[in-house]
Amino acid sequence: MADAEAPRAAAGPVPAGRGAAAIDPRLRGEVVGMIVGLLLQYSAGMVVNLFVTIPPRHPGRGAADFFAGVAQVVPWAIRHGGALAIHASLGLLLVLNALLIVGRALRLHRTGLGWLAGVGALGVVGAGFNGASFLVYDRDQNSLIMALLFAVALLCYILCLTRLASR
Numbered sequence: 001m002a003d004a005e006a007p008r009a010a011a012g013p014v015p016a017g018r019g020a021a022a023i024d025p026r027l028r029g030e031v032v033g034m035i036v037g038l039l040l041q042y043s044a045g046m047v048v049n050l051f052v053t054i055p056p057r058h059p060g061r062g063a064a065d066f067f068a069g070v071a072q073v074v075p076w077a078i079r080h081g082g083a084l085a086i087h088a089s090l091g092l093l094l095v096l097n098a099l100l101i102v103g104r105a106l107r108l109h110r111t112g113l114g115w116l117a118g119v120g121a122l123g124v125v126g127a128g129f130n131g132a133s134f135l136v137y138d139r140d141q142n143s144l145i146m147a148l149l150f151a152v153a154l155l156c157y158i159l160c161l162t163r164l165a166s167r
Contacts (some may be wrong), residue, residue, distance in 0.1 A: 027104045028164050030097060034120070034157045037094050042150055044087040045131075049143070052084050060136050069136035070129070077135060091128045098124040098153075105160070116160045123153030 059076040063069025077088035098121035105117035127149035134142035 024104065024108065027101065027108070028161070030101050030104065031157050031160050031164065034094065034097050034101060035154065035161065037090065037097065038124075038150060038154050038157065041087065041090050041094060042147075044083055044090060045146070045150075047083040048087050052082065054084075054135065054138070056138075058135075061138075063136055066133065066136065070132040073132055073135040087131075091131060094124050095121075095128055101157075101160070110163075113160060113163050116156045116163065120153045120156030120160065123149045123156060127153065 058073070058080075060069040060072030060074075063072065074088055074092075078085050098117075102114070102117045102121050105113045108114075127146045130142040130146040130149065133139070134146065
């Protein structure tokens, strides 16, 4: 057994630019988790859209300062309970996972993977801000933009996964 592994050890470490993703299974797992999380988030969003009535008056609603409104509306949405709380909480977890994926992809020094992870993260963060904006201002275009950015993020993470699988 030691002889079978000797040629691999003699070849030296894998260069960071080629095949490095194969030695970091955590990235593959995080990307798969992101894809599953995005699909769950989309499903929770559909439940909220179809079955949850957002009250016309709640903390942060109609705030003149967008970021002040977001700082009020996100905790309110989580405390509200039910599908809205799941949707808001999962969104925050997806943002954290997106940032982890970007960091891990950049450490691999694979430019294409880094760009895909970065654009995917922007899609996740942008969808989150549009979801919060929907709660603050109650404008349908925010819901549309949120769904479109979900699609961008999902596509980016699927492409990340195919790039990881091809190495």
